[in-house]
Amino acid sequence: MDREKVLNLAKLARIEMGNEEAEKLSHEFDAILDYVGEVKKIGKFNKSDKLNKEFAVRNVMREDTEGHEPGIYTEKILNKAPSREGNYIKVKKIL
């Protein structure tokens, strides 16, 4: 890992970052990745070797109906926005 790589990752993650921090992180990541890289040593998990059935992560379905009256949460949610115009969240021009 080097500074340039960290800066590129920060760009992907939309975080402004200076050279100094990126340099420091690159060294820390070497140590961390070396440690977590231990997982590469494990054998393969056989998918047919199923977990006990009660571990099941399952889908939760519900009727596709209106959950609540429209608009009852609009004001509550919109007034959290840093910038708004009427019932819209305001952002800078994109195009």
Next chain:
Amino acid sequence: MTPEEIRSKDKDIHAFLEVFDDAKSYGEGPLSGKRIAIKDNILFEGHKASAGSKILENFTAPYDATVIKKLKDAGAIIVGRTNCDEFAMGSSTENSAYGVTKNPYDAERVAGGSSGGSAAAVGAGLVRGALGSDTGGSIRQPAALCGVVGLKPTYGKVSRFGLIAMSSSLDQIGPITKTVSDAEAIYNVIKGEDPMDSTTQEFPISNFKFSKKIGIPKDFVESEGISDEVRNNFSQAIEKFRSLGYEIKEIKLEHLKYSLPVYYIIMPAEASSNLARFDGVRYGFHKDGKDSIDDYFKTRGAGFGAEVRRRIILGTYVLSSGYYDEYYGKAVEARGLITKELRNLFQDVDLMLTPTTPSPAWKIGEKSKSPLEMYLEDIFTVHANISGCPAISLPSGFAGKLPLGIELTADLGREDNLFAAGKEFLNES
């Protein structure tokens, strides 16, 4: 205690970020009149919830978390919000944007984390109980360092609706209290299926009777660089269980040692994705940039602290094309192996016993220079989050004046076994 009294007693500890002046009872129930604090990452309508972060400094919760609704209905009085590491990322509350919480037993030392404020508030006797959240040990580790009880329930037992998410396949809310009976009482109130969190479910209780059989992964415990005080205290705890009529069995778990590496891949991966929502557009802190995309860079660059940035970038790396299979893919496989191994173990024994932490509370600042050293603090706790199993930390004595804890882990849905053994261990009738 009045809000003023709590504030004054908390002055040297800094367990609370805010003590509410409007604390009151909302109903009558099993927790009537009990004073409870909540971690700063749980939403309580009309009150601030900042997750210890600058990016949510002025955020007020627009709704109640399910656990808050349940506490209100049960008659609890929610007295304030407690300090924590930013977005629950840390083991010492040193990563909070609002200052460090001090250990109630020694103000020069950490209270643990990330639910350090909750544990310190209970340890200092400021509240009857507190809610924390536990992604890799964040309830149990501070509970151990502050000499109190901390429970991480089974994944899916307690709704996370209204919890500010860190790592959604690992996060769980649970109680921190002085006694196991209090932890059980709060747990019984907050647990249950919730349509707002589809991971919640009822667990069919297996037919196995509680046979007072405890497994000890001796190799694992001994190989992980634990301090002498912890080793001695752990041996004494084993003897105590023996004297209470428990059968102690040495066990070998081949994959347990991979829990921490697996954790530090899966957790940052999920955190990097969860924290993408903090964009300075919809809510929270906003810092202006030169255009729309620069707003994101500026907002997130200024709003997130060092550890949060570290984990987001690490998560971005392990999920990126070319490294995904090597890290994330492998970690998910290892997670399956660890889970299977633990679940098989609980066909044979009721509980697994380990220390909660490798050492007692350390001096503030002592471990903040090396992130990896801090991460190793979670060595005995992350297996429970990786597998979903419930685990409890119990106060087990002292190293000098610093508290120590032991940890019991049980099979999915078997909190009852943790409570039974925990009460016996702490001589609660």
